[in-house]
Amino acid sequence: MLDYLCSKFPRQGEKPKVVLAPAKDQSVIDVLLKAVKLNICRPVIIGNSDVLAEVAQKYRPVVSDLELIEQAGDFESIKLAVKMIKENRADILMQGDTNRKDFLNLVLDPGKGLAKRNSYSYVSLLMSPKDNRFTMITDTFIHTLPNLQEKSVIVENALKLALPLKIDRPKVAVLAAIEKVNPRIPSTVDAAVLAKMSERKQFGDAVVEGPLDIDCATSREAAARKKLDSVVPGDVDIYVVPNVESGYAFSQMLAFVGKMPHAGVLVGTAKPVVVNVPFIGFDEKVAEIALSAMLL
Amino acid sequence: MLDYLCSKFPRQGEKPKVVLAPAKDQSVIDVLLKAVKLNICRPVIIGNSDVLAEVAQKYRPVVSDLELIEQAGDFESIKLAVKMIKENRADILMQGDTNRKDFLNLVLDPGKGLAKRNSYSYVSLLMSPKDNRFTMITDTFIHTLPNLQEKSVIVENALKLALPLKIDRPKVAVLAAIEKVNPRIPSTVDAAVLAKMSERKQFGDAVVEGPLDIDCATSREAAARKKLDSVVPGDVDIYVVPNVESGYAFSQMLAFVGKMPHAGVLVGTAKPVVVNVPFIGFDEKVAEIALSAMLL
Numbered sequence: 001m002l003d004y005l006c007s008k009f010p011r012q013g014e015k016p017k018v019v020l021a022p023a024k025d026q027s028v029i030d031v032l033l034k035a036v037k038l039n040i041c042r043p044v045i046i047g048n049s050d051v052l053a054e055v056a057q058k059y060r061p062v063v064s065d066l067e068l069i070e071q072a073g074d075f076e077s078i079k080l081a082v083k084m085i086k087e088n089r090a091d092i093l094m095q096g097d098t099n100r101k102d103f104l105n106l107v108l109d110p111g112k113g114l115a116k117r118n119s120y121s122y123v124s125l126l127m128s129p130k131d132n133r134f135t136m137i138t139d140t141f142i143h144t145l146p147n148l149q150e151k152s153v154i155v156e157n158a159l160k161l162a163l164p165l166k167i168d169r170p171k172v173a174v175l176a177a178i179e180k181v182n183p184r185i186p187s188t189v190d191a192a193v194l195a196k197m198s199e200r201k202q203f204g205d206a207v208v209e210g211p212l213d214i215d216c217a218t219s220r221e222a223a224a225r226k227k228l229d230s231v232v233p234g235d236v237d238i239y240v241v242p243n244v245e246s247g248y249a250f251s252q253m254l255a256f257v258g259k260m261p262h263a264g265v266l267v268g269t270a271k272p273v274v275v276n277v278p279f280i281g282f283d284e285k286v287a288e289i290a291l292s293a294m295l296l
Numbered sequence: 297m298l299d300y301l302c303s304k305f306p307r308q309g310e311k312p313k314v315v316l317a318p319a320k321d322q323s324v325i326d327v328l329l330k331a332v333k334l335n336i337c338r339p340v341i342i343g344n345s346d347v348l349a350e351v352a353q354k355y356r357p358v359v360s361d362l363e364l365i366e367q368a369g370d371f372e373s374i375k376l377a378v379k380m381i382k383e384n385r386a387d388i389l390m391q392g393d394t395n396r397k398d399f400l401n402l403v404l405d406p407g408k409g410l411a412k413r414n415s416y417s418y419v420s421l422l423m424s425p426k427d428n429r430f431t432m433i434t435d436t437f438i439h440t441l442p443n444l445q446e447k448s449v450i451v452e453n454a455l456k457l458a459l460p461l462k463i464d465r466p467k468v469a470v471l472a473a474i475e476k477v478n479p480r481i482p483s484t485v486d487a488a489v490l491a492k493m494s495e496r497k498q499f500g501d502a503v504v505e506g507p508l509d510i511d512c513a514t515s516r517e518a519a520a521r522k523k524l525d526s527v528v529p530g531d532v533d534i535y536v537v538p539n540v541e542s543g544y545a546f547s548q549m550l551a552f553v554g555k556m557p558h559a560g561v562l563v564g565t566a567k568p569v570v571v572n573v574p575f576i577g578f579d580e581k582v583a584e585i586a587l588s589a590m591l592l
Contacts, residue, residue, distance in 0.1 A: 149479045181493040183445045189489050196488030196507075197477040201523060211492075227497060 001127045001261035002287040006038055008166070009290060015041045016091035016293050017067075018274070019084050022077035023047030023055065025097035028276060028285075032094060033059055035289040044090050046081055048072040074098045078106045085114060085271050092292045095276040107273055120268030121146075121154045122275075123161055124251040125291065126260040134165050135254075136238040140247040141264065141275075148190045151240060155194060157267035158238045159206055164294035172198070173217040173236040174210025175246070179226055181211060187242035194240070207232055210240070265291045272296065297423040297557035298583040302334055304462070305586060311337045312387035312589050313363075314570070315380050318373035319343030319351065321393035324572060324581075328390060329355055331585040340386050342377055344368040370394045374402045381410060381567050388588045391572040403569055416564030417442075417450045418571075419457055420547040421587065422556040430461050431550075432534040436543035437560065437571075444486045447536060451490060453563035454534045455502055460590035468494070469513040469532040470506025471542070475522055477507060483538035490536070503528055506536070561587045568592065 018041045020032050029045065036043050044067040045055060052068045059066055071077045078098070084090040093114065095103050110117045122141035127134055138158045143150050155172060162170040174191035181192045191210030198208030209232035215222040220234030241247035255262035263284040266273045272292035280288070314337045316328050325341065332339050340363040341351060348364045355362055367373045374394070380386040389410065391399050406413045418437035423430055434454045439446050451468060458466040470487035477484045487506030494504030505528035511518040516530030537543035551558035559580040562569045568588035576584070 148485070152479060180496050180498060181489055183448060183489070189444070192489040192492030193477055193479070193485050195492055200476050202476060 001125075001263060002038075002283040002290070004127065004132055005287050005290040005294075006040070009040060009293075011039070015039060016296055017042045017044055017089070018092040018094050018289060018292075019044040019046065019081045019090035020094040020096050021046040021081035022071070022074045022096045022098055023051050026054070027282070028094075028096050029055055031282060031285040032289065033063060034282075034286045036063055038286065038290075040286075040290050040293055041092065043067065044069065044081075044084070046071050046077045047096070074102070075106070078103060082107060082112070082114060091296055092272045092274065092289070094274040094289065097276070100276065104275070108269070114271055114273060115269040118150055118153060120266055121150075121157045123158050123265050123267055124247070124255075125161070125263050125265065126251065126254050126258075128260060134167065135236070135260075136161065137247055137251045137254075138238065138240060140241070140244065140251050142244075142266075144244045146243075148193055151190050151194060152197065153268065155203060155206075155208060155238075155240060158240070159203060160267050160295060161265065161291070162206070162237060164291075167237050168205075170206045170237040171232045171235055172203075172206055172208040172210075172238040172240060173212045173232050174208060174240045175214065175217060176211035176242055177213065179211055179213050179216045179223075179228060187211065190242075191240075209233070261287075263287045263291060265295070267295065297421075297559060298334075298579040298586070300423065300428055301583050301586040301590075302336070304460075305336060305589075307335070311335065312592055313338045313340055313385070314388040314390050314585060314588075315340040315342065315377045315386035316390040316392050317342040317377035318367075318370045318392045318394055319347050322350070323578070324390075324392050325351055327578060327581040328585065329359060330578075330582045332359055334582065334586075336582075336586050336589055337388065339363060340365065340377075340380070342367050342373045343392070370398070371402070374399060378403060378408070378410060387592055388568045388570065388585070390570040390585065393572070396571065396573075400571070404565070410567055410569060411565040414446055414449060416562055417446075417453045418560055418562055419454050420543070420551075420558065420560050421457070422547065422550050422554075422558050424556060430463065431532070431556075432457065433543055433547045433550075434534065434536060436537070436540065436547050438540075438562075440540045442539075444489055447486050447490060448493065449564065451499060451502075451504060451534075451536055454536070455499060456563050456591065457561065457587070458502070458533065460587075463533050464501075466502045466533040467528045467531050468499075468502055468504040468534040468536060469508045469528050470504060470536045471510065471513060472507035472538055473509065475507050475509050475512045475519075475524060483507065486538075487536075502534075505529070557583075559583045559587060561591070563591065 023045045046069045108115050121139040123138040124140040139154045176187035176191045181188045188211040195210045209230045223233035254260050272295045319341045342365045404411050417435040419432050419434040420436040435450045472483035472487045477488045484507040491506045505526045519529035550556045568591045
């Protein structure tokens with residue numbers, strides 16, 4: 001996934017600045033510096049003096065523009081990083097080694113952070129090793145049980161990522177328990193509305209279809225058997241899940257059972273935010289920085 | 297409209313029994329007896345002795361099977377009529393000269409009446425004098441501001457009437473303020489869901505399209521201008537309105553300004569009910585009996 005993204009990455013122009021806060025764990029710092037070496041970005045690292053001394057010793061010889069800012073304490077480090085982003089002194093925020101919930105609470109604070117309430121969502125990106133095709137699953141992290149309004153934002157956010165990934169006319173499957181519309185089952189109702197919004201071109205060139213059960217979404221034959229005439233079944237770029245549990249299960253299954261390279265990205269914030277998710281592999285973490293840069 | 301309906305009416309077989317209650321006003325009795333003369337139905341008339349004597353004198357010589365039942369009091373008359381329908385001693389209930397609200401409260405009582413809650417709706421039927429084409433508008437009377445579940449029943453009920461009227465593959469326009477889907481405007485959301493239900497064949501052969509504004513519903517060109525690709529615009533058989541005010545205004549305008557013959561019919565009750573609406577003309581009231589008979 002990383003190689004593929006790097007090959008698609010623009011080689012020219014000034015690279016965006018990624019600010020990492022708080023820098024504590026060397027492995028997260030290594031991720032950032034790998035991205036720098038791959039010419040994806042320029043680094044800003046915020047942390048206490050001990051950590052920074054170690055970084056300087058290890059990387060000063062090999063990285064020319066290493067910007068290190070001393071700031072003890074997680075809370076202050078993150079606040080400073082957000083401030084830098086807001087003042088355009090950095091372009092991408094990267095979570096260091098700190099509690100994810102606290103980090104996001106600070107970063108996504110509706111008043112002081114980098115996002116409006118309900119503007120952002122999380123996209124899990126998987127790549128098929130067979131044909132380098134990307135598949136997105138969303139929202140796998142932020143919205144526990146999104147309502148219609150939130151789902152519409154979730155679709156829009158995923159489409160923002162489809163653009164730099166050069167997915168033409170993205171095909172979006174809105175999953176629900178069944179493919180029939182049942183007014184008593186909100187997931188089927190919401191899916192129907194999103195599909196109609198797409199018909200009315202409210203999602204641009206994308207084709208959003210739903211409600212689809214997993215069957216109809218993944219198999220053109222199953223859809224045909226159910227007399228469901230649509231270009232989406234069997235050729236889905238983006239799966240929109242009705243709730244976070246199913247999304248999490250779905251993406252984890254593909255990543256771990258299906259062995260698909262697997263990264264995640266927060267979309268819809270004013271500037272990209274790279275969240276530190278422990279089970280994402282090293283190269284995929286570097287890929288997340290590349291993905292974030294593509295969103296700029 | 298009446299001539300046209302009569303020409304479509306089966307000439308053979310035993311005619312259904314219409315029970316009129318309470319019989320007071322001669323003009324309503326005249327409507328029923330006109331339908332009897334046209335061989336649409338057989339009459340049962342419930343009223344007090346004075347009224348019945350008058351009816352007997354006027355109609356006994358010309359109507360062979362005149363069934364008269366003496367019962368004083370509106371309330372008792374209606375209750376008896378409902379009982380007769382429930383016991384299959386009559387097939388269609390016709391409102392006589394009594395307060396409409398009281399009549400419907402008795403007839404539509406969820407426990408004792410002829411309908412389940414939310415199973416019925418009112419369809420206004422108009423006929424174009426130019427090409428004898430029928431147009432339905434619904435719900436113009438029962439549901440003030442129907443929710444999605446109710447709108448789905450409203451569509452189904454209108455389709456029940458399309459069948460005997462021989463409207464093949466009925467085209468249904470679900471009207472809303474705008475043709476885009478806006479999650480904050482329930483009429484657009486409900487319309488989108490109904491349209492998707494139709495795509496999933498949940499309304500059989502009918503094509504339900506929405507949201508459509510009046511523009512897009514009535515003009516193929518307007519729809520094309522808005523890049524709305526559908527067979528429904530400009531060729532609508534059934535208009536589903538978002539609320540009773542707009543439906544009432546819409547049907548009245550066509551009836552009075554557009555001079556279209558105009559009848560109404562209650563659909564979705566266990567047995568048909570002919571409601572006495574004052575501004576419907578004599579022939580159209582007879583037509584309402586014919587329409588009700590078609591629903592049997």
